[in-house]
Amino acid sequence: MNNCTCPVPGTLEHDDQKRLFPALRALGEPNRLRILCCLGLECRPVTDVIEATGLEQTNVSFHLRVLREAGFVRTERRGPFIYYCLVDSELLRILHDLKDWLSAHQPSVERAVNQRSRPDGRKLTIGTRG
Amino acid sequence: MNNCTCPVPGTLEHDDQKRLFPALRALGEPNRLRILCCLGLECRPVTDVIEATGLEQTNVSFHLRVLREAGFVRTERRGPFIYYCLVDSELLRILHDLKDWLSAHQPSVERAVNQRSRPDGRKLTIGTRG
DNA sequence: TGATAATATGAGTTGAGGCTCATATGAATA
DNA sequence: TATTCATATGAGCCTCAACTCATATTATCA
Structure with missing residues (x-):
């Protein structure tokens, strides 16, 4: 029951999700x-990324490691x-x-970043609980 | 300096990243x-998702809300x-x-999920610090 | 209208992960 | 070889987010 694979065409199977x-x-x-966008299509040394982002050297190193281990960048x-x-x-x-x-399915970036809503257009009318 | 926009074609600008x-x-x-993959191309009630995933009702509700506020699902x-x-x-x-x-750029799922490595093929030879 | 089913919410807990500090490692250079 | 530069690592702190519990809300039906 935990695999949650749905044999509908176009759906992503368990192994796909795992990847x-x-x-x-x-x-x-x-x-x-x-950092990934800073790299863009060029190869750049860590120093460049530090300068471009303004992040701490240790922090940049940490994130680059995550990106590397995720398979997005190579050294x-x-x-x-x-x-x-x-x-x-x-x-x-x-x-x-x-x-x-x-962009096509979200009305604005603000709405995408900071949205509060309820399903089915219900309003927020919950009182405090005792 | 914090925008980190690189005018290289194919690169993602600050607003793109924000979205x-x-x-x-x-x-x-x-x-x-x-949950998203369970929905697939069909519309399904929460009960279905609970059953398919085996997650708690409250938890499913929580995640569905996040997906909804992110603009991926509608109710x-x-x-x-x-x-x-x-x-x-x-x-x-x-x-x-x-x-x-x-799939094309990662040797295996296991490696993708659980990878330890160092850049440039250096070995893990760090001792304890005092 | 009272009961029940379906779903959402708020508060609280806990664990994962992002960040920083101190330090180690490796390459280049004096 | 001592120093300096570039980068990585480990430990610890701290915030945020995932999860659970108790409960509220809405719809349906008896």
């Missing part, structure tokens, strides 16, 4: 997303520097697709 | 991903039931694309 979830978790952190030593690069730029295309989907 | 991040965070939780009352549906099935296509990308 997707850690990747999505890695991407679902604002500083990591920033390459060049002299004293370690360069970080996107494993494959096609990833940006996929993120663009998701962004476009969100 | 992407809450969506990715919503998807980057295993139970939520399961529709039918008698005593509230049906949850994917806002748009194209989302599944995008998730499939991401899954395919991961």
